[in-house]
Amino acid sequence: MPGAAGAPGVSAPAEAPASAEAPGASAPAEAPASAGASADTSAAPTSPLLLAEIERPRSGPLRDIAATLQPEQDALVRAPLDVSVCVQGAPGTGKTAVGLHRVAYLLYAHPRRLSRAGVLVLGPNPAFLRHIAEVLPALGESGVRQSTLTALLDHGPARTTDPAPAARLKHDPRLATVLHRALHALTAAPGDADASLTVPDGSALWRVDAEAVREALAPIRTAVGDGTLPYRAGRERFRARLLALVRARAERRAGPRTAAWERRVAHGRPVRTLLDTLWPQARPEDVLRAALAQPELYAAGLLDADACEALRRPATSRARTAADLVLLDEAAGLLAHPPVFGHIVVDEAQDLSPMECRAVARRLGAAGSLTVLGDLAQGTTPWAARDWPTHLAHLGRPATAYTELTTGYRVPAPVLDLASRLLPRIAPTLRPPRSLRAEPTALATTRATDPATLAAAVRRALERPGTVAVLCAEELPVRAMLDAHGLPPTDRLAVVPAHLAKGLEFDHVVLHDPAAVRASTPRGDQLLYVALTRAVTSLHILHGGPSPLGASDRNDA
Numbered sequence: 001m002p003g004a005a006g007a008p009g010v011s012a013p014a015e016a017p018a019s020a021e022a023p024g025a026s027a028p029a030e031a032p033a034s035a036g037a038s039a040d041t042s043a044a045p046t047s048p049l050l051l052a053e054i055e056r057p058r059s060g061p062l063r064d065i066a067a068t069l070q071p072e073q074d075a076l077v078r079a080p081l082d083v084s085v086c087v088q089g090a091p092g093t094g095k096t097a098v099g100l101h102r103v104a105y106l107l108y109a110h111p112r113r114l115s116r117a118g119v120l121v122l123g124p125n126p127a128f129l130r131h132i133a134e135v136l137p138a139l140g141e142s143g144v145r146q147s148t149l150t151a152l153l154d155h156g157p158a159r160t161t162d163p164a165p166a167a168r169l170k171h172d173p174r175l176a177t178v179l180h181r182a183l184h185a186l187t188a189a190p191g192d193a194d195a196s197l198t199v200p201d202g203s204a205l206w207r208v209d210a211e212a213v214r215e216a217l218a219p220i221r222t223a224v225g226d227g228t229l230p231y232r233a234g235r236e237r238f239r240a241r242l243l244a245l246v247r248a249r250a251e252r253r254a255g256p257r258t259a260a261w262e263r264r265v266a267h268g269r270p271v272r273t274l275l276d277t278l279w280p281q282a283r284p285e286d287v288l289r290a291a292l293a294q295p296e297l298y299a300a301g302l303l304d305a306d307a308c309e310a311l312r313r314p315a316t317s318r319a320r321t322a323a324d325l326v327l328l329d330e331a332a333g334l335l336a337h338p339p340v341f342g343h344i345v346v347d348e349a350q351d352l353s354p355m356e357c358r359a360v361a362r363r364l365g366a367a368g369s370l371t372v373l374g375d376l377a378q379g380t381t382p383w384a385a386r387d388w389p390t391h392l393a394h395l396g397r398p399a400t401a402y403t404e405l406t407t408g409y410r411v412p413a414p415v416l417d418l419a420s421r422l423l424p425r426i427a428p429t430l431r432p433p434r435s436l437r438a439e440p441t442a443l444a445t446t447r448a449t450d451p452a453t454l455a456a457a458v459r460r461a462l463e464r465p466g467t468v469a470v471l472c473a474e475e476l477p478v479r480a481m482l483d484a485h486g487l488p489p490t491d492r493l494a495v496v497p498a499h500l501a502k503g504l505e506f507d508h509v510v511l512h513d514p515a516a517v518r519a520s521t522p523r524g525d526q527l528l529y530v531a532l533t534r535a536v537t538s539l540h541i542l543h544g545g546p547s548p549l550g551a552s553d554r555n556d557a
């Protein structure tokens, strides 16, 4: 393993361990706080260099932190390539930064293996990808694919939406079995395969009887049935077996055959017709359509009648929802394996559904490893992870090493302490984070949400250096309020709906109407937790009702 001096942009801090150890030894137990390594820098004085670096005003996207990487972060960055790591971390503990520096380090340490196998960084949305886009190039790495999951799956856009119950069901891992059964039903069971093969060849006719065809088909069908062979590869293997049977008969009577003869027979009409009967061509859409048209047929023992009804869609429907794209990917994965990567970083992993986790797992090579970054407390999707062991199993790496980070670099202490009041409700097993930065005047609250108060709060924030964001439930009404007061969006001022703020950070945040943010989604407490934890320097909360989380109204941000 190269020494600290070698890796470009990933130099070890003075206190860093000399060699990389896998953080944590095993998958987390049910209560993750007790498992693996955990952060506690309470004894270490905070270096002025580190504080200056964190507090340097933002003028653009996330920066590299190579010069001030902390020992607990460095150990994660340098975990060996064949070790998958899961980092549970409170907001602003440096998970994203760690994941990106790990990519740079691994590419430095294993250039040939990883440039051949490829590295993928998955983020929750395009705004997040823009936020992190500069880090890897700054560390000297430009060949890494950075993508959202939807863009990676590449099954086109969603054209409509599912009712909530149907969407939840479609993200349920039992749908993998439903699709598998639907595909399996497309092939005739060997017992039903009463088809023989007759191949005309000049003046000869080569016959393979139905019994021999059945025998050829059975083991291939079993391999596809138990998931060891993709469907399309099964069809080609069946074709090859049929060809071998015809060739054996022809060679017994007429001597050796040529490669051209083999090609002609393998792709000629008799073999093609038999294949289409016993092993028809299938597209992902066919599998999904079949499964949703008659869910009760394929979901027996898995889903009850109500669930089947919620899933049902006429076979003629061309509707395509976001969840359908994930199911199409599952079906496509049954037909043929997608290209794989040598290492995948999954950021905001807590928000993936089990079916989305499977889409990630499909793209990880057999020898590949994962860096899973997330926070159970920030799970805002209806299917967000409730615990890591289950999630890591869906990601195909149940034995992933687990680490919990609790030292907050981004968010000042008064703000992080306020947000942490939500933790007993949203993630009771997690330990509250501890901010590295005291910043006693970082938090202000005002009991008013009207446009004039909002504009005044924004103007006050703009007087200070750095970026300003208004976080809110809905973007357009807030933009209209600011426009009316001569405050259009600029390089320094953004209006961001809370559900798109995940992973982002701003020097100053004005949180407009937290009650509306909370009410905007069933996992409103989690969304509020995200919104409360985006500020590096100041958070000003404008609220209409009782003070959020019992914060006393103060106007000193």
Ligand SMILES: Nc1ncnc2c1ncn2[C@@H]1O[C@H](COP(=O)(O)OP(=O)(O)OP(=O)(O)O)[C@@H](O)[C@H]1O
Pocket: 050, 053, 054, 062, 063, 064, 065, 068, 069, 070, 073, 089, 090, 091, 092, 093, 094, 095, 096, 097, 098, 375, 378, 409, 410, 502, 503, 504, 505, 533
């Ligand atoms: N060692 C460090 N030195 C300097 N800055 C750091 C360090 N660690 C983290 N930071 C800074 O803290 C901020 C938060 O980091 P990051 O976005 O990686 O946190 P996160 O855990 O992914 O947060 P979230 O859960 O909100 O997505 C960033 O500005 C990052 O550069």
